[in-house]
Amino acid sequence: MKRFKKALKIFAYLLSGLFIMLFGLVIVLWLKSPGTTDPIVDANGKDMPNSIASIEKVTLGDLEQTLIIRGADRTKPVMLFLHGGPGSPEFIFLRNTNSAIENDFVMVYWEQRGAGKSYSAEIPVESMNLNQFISDTKELSELLAKRFGKDKIHIMGHSWGSLLGILTAHQYPELFYTYFGIGQVCHQYKGERISTEWAKEQAVKHKDKDAIEALGALRFPDSLAGSEAWMDYLPIERKYVMQFGGGVTREMKGMWPLVMMLLEAKEYTFGDKMNYLKASMFSTKHLWPEVINTNLFREIDSMQVPVYIFQGIHDYQTPYALAKDFYDQLKAPQKAFYTFENSAHSPLMEESERFNSIVKEKAVESE
Template identity: 40%
Template sequence: MMKEILQEKIYREINGLRQGMFLQSEDTGNPVLLFLHGGPGSPEIPFTQENPTGLEKLFTVCWWEQRGSGITYSRNTPKQTMTVEQMISDTLAVTHYLLRRFGKEKIYVMGHSWGSFLGVLTVQRAPELFHAYIGIGQVARQAESERLAYSFMLREFRAAGNKRMVRQLEKFPIDNGAKIDIKYLSVRSKGMMMLGIGVMHHGTSMLDCVKMVLRYKGYTLKEKLNYPLGNSFSLRCLWDCVLESDFFTRAPLLAVPVYVLQGRFDYQVSYSVAQKYVQSLEAPVKGFYTFENSAHSPCFEEPDKMCRILREDVLQGRADLADFPETR
């Protein structure tokens, strides 16, 4: 049979709201993968133009831009619908659309950062719809992760004699119980990028990410301008929910195979906390994979390694390549 290649930007009504997505595949006969982006409010397909993942070679990939984000963002989106429960419902609705469209009984779901938070809760709700769950930059206990990152940054900037960054961080005494709010996140992101522990290990500033969005050919000018509006809107609505969650108690068991891909230098979502979560998690198959040259985005930083894991472990239902493979 001829391979059917797919490259599509579409909109569908999802739970009463027009939502956008990009579909990519080098062979639509391949398994389907739903990618849940981070943020909240930060779609990631713009980054693939300069940092190709290769996912479309293994899967028919859906890069859905969530309620309040990216090409789905609208000033008319009611704030009261920006809840975790609504986001789970939307994810399930998109899943059912993909099942119908591609004639599948199950799909794979991959969540990055905030998307890993949403992914775990969605799979927990309806495991029968998914072959497996893949987490990247896995959220587990984010308040603890933020405190670890804060302490690390203070130590590093003090040791380097960077008094300016020390002063900026000391305005937010997170290690003494200060609120981890949106204002702090901008300082935190700046510090993380400088130390190579944020979005990318080899990135230097958040401006790099902004430039990738602006250069992305799949967005119109209006969509590029809406991108930061959606990011700010979604973050304000959903950040506290991420911060308060504890998956050690909320999601101690998942009924599908679980694979977590974590950058060694990731402090945006703590490497050590994610590792402990996977070790404690009950799942039929589980694997934790360390990406030695990555921070928060191994899908963009070490895509070849990611694809090997997907091809040899995830698609085979094994965890042979994992740091500590476990099959029940």
């Protein structure tokens, strides 16, 4: 009995210690989560007088949504950035990998309907569709042009954002100087087949028995499959695409680095951070069937704005070869396709210096 009481006492101490430690971690995370953004400063740490650094609310399609706006000079060209996912805002990742782009543009990082700081459990599920997102993008583009005194703005989309961006620019070319697509989505159903076969080949090449077994057990969803089938499929397939260097970045083999960036981001409140994954799952669940079933080869053969596509040669989330095929058949007043030899899905983060140089050059040419 004495031994039992002693063991129970030790267990109680350990449990109390664990609780105190977890409570401490929550407090630290809370303190790191004020929901504000730092001012833009010069080399001496002084605020740049014509800069802009703000977190703002805007109503789009009758729903309040969040913008993070940052730029060293508010008179510079305005760039609306459309994040990937669906439902995965990228501001925090760009701030860690490519904040320099804010020197050349007023960067508007829009946290889309149902994502990140724009997530709410009250969002009508019926509003989570591609047409509504295109409408939101149009409305926001008009607001930004008016606010910053511009005739037009530039639009940049990454991954899911590239699908949303090119469709919006196609429907409303009068709003945009240029369209920049990164990790271009064009026929994602076909892309997923390419991605899966590549992952299987890599598993065999690396003699990875776990990967061979896991990928071999997957049943590729048919073209009419609903969200549930894809939500079961994608986490496993993406795990190995990332492991073999074809995912978010070529070097990133797991999601932990992104999680750490999220936890450190002061622009997000504690609640924002807790909701980030939930919002991503919510958005993917409702939007993924449209992503899969949209085929730009059939829907877009020409654009009325300049089109510039940036693709990592190691990208197997939105496969390089498929994006190049789409680009080759596309007509536009000006167009160019840029291959990034050391990148997977995110050349704007992996080779940011070259990426920024090209974007700045093409933006200046178009204005």
